[in-house]
Amino acid sequence: MEGVATFAVLMHLNSINAQLTESVNTTPLSEISDEELVLQFRNGNLHSGSFLYSRYKNGIYSFCLRMLQDSEGAKDATQDTFVKMVTNIQSLHNGRAFKSWLFSVARNEVLMVVRRNKIVPMEQFDDETVVFDHSTPLKITMQNEMKEKIHTAMLRLKPAYREVYMLREIEGFSYEEIAVATGTTISAVKSKLFKSRVALNEMLAQYQ
C-alpha cells in the first residue's frame, strides 16, 4: 500500500506543480521577484534565467564600464559575469541576495580584466589611502548639466571608493548589501561613502 500512497503523493505533487506553473504564467515576468526567478532558474527554467539577464545586463555593464573605463574590458567582464551566473546559480541558496551576489561576481570579473589586460595598474584598485587624485584636473565646464558634472567627478574617485559609491547611489544598495558585494564590513562601507561624499563636495564645490 505504501507504493500506492507514494504514487498518489507524486501525482498530487505533479498537479500542484502544474498549478504553480499556471499561476506563474499569468503574472508578467517584470513583476516577479529576483528570488522567485532564481528559484525557477535553479529548477531549470531557462526563461527565468534570461529574464534575470535582461533585468541586470545594463546595470552590470554600466558598473563594469565605470570601474574599468574601457569598453572592451567592460564587455568581457559583463559577459563573464553572466557566464558565472548561469554556471554557478546552483551555489546561490538565498535568492533574495541575488543582486548583491551578481555584483560581487561582476566586481571579481572587473578585477580579472584588470589583472589580464593591465588597463589600470592593480595597485590603483587596491589602494584605499587616497580617495581621489587631486593632481588631474576635472574636465567639466559650467555648461555641463549637474548630472554630467557628478558623473565626471564620480569617475575620478579611486576604484575602492567608486564601487561603493555607485552601488549606493545608482543601485540603491543598503550598507549590508554593499558589504556583501564588495567583501568588506558595514563600518568600512559607511566610512568609504562618507569619504567619497567629502571628495565629491570638494571636486564640485566651484561648480555648484
Next chain:
Amino acid sequence: MNCQTTKEQISQLLDNELRAEELQPMFQHLSECEECRKFFLQTKDIHDSAKTLEYITAPKVIDQKFAVLGMEQQQSFLSRKFTISVPSAIYSIGAVIVLMLFIYVSGTIQEKQIAEQYRQTMSLTMPYGASSYDRN
C-alpha cells in the same frame, strides 16, 4: 557633538541608515552650526543628482553571447532532468507492481468469498449438506 560626527551622520541620513536616537542630537548640532548646514545642503544636492544617473546600454554583442550560453545550458538541463527522472521512474514501476499485487490479493479474497457463498448455498439446497459431510 562635533562637526566630524555630524557630517558622518548626514551621510548616513541620506542613505536611510541613521539610527533614530541619533537624529535629535544631529539636528540640534545642525541648528547651531553653519558649516555643517552648508555640508548638508551640498551633499544632499549631489546625492539627489547622483541617484538619477542612468545606465549605459550594454552592446548587442553581449546578448548574442548569452543566447549561445542559453542553448548550451538547455542541453545540460535536459540531461540533468533525465537523471532526476530515474528515481521517479523506479517509484512509478514500484507503484504499478504494488497496485497489481493489490488487485491480485483482492481478487483471491473475492474468490474465497464466492467459494464460501457456494458452500452455504449447497448446504441449504442439499439435505445431507457439506456440513454433515465435513464431520466424516
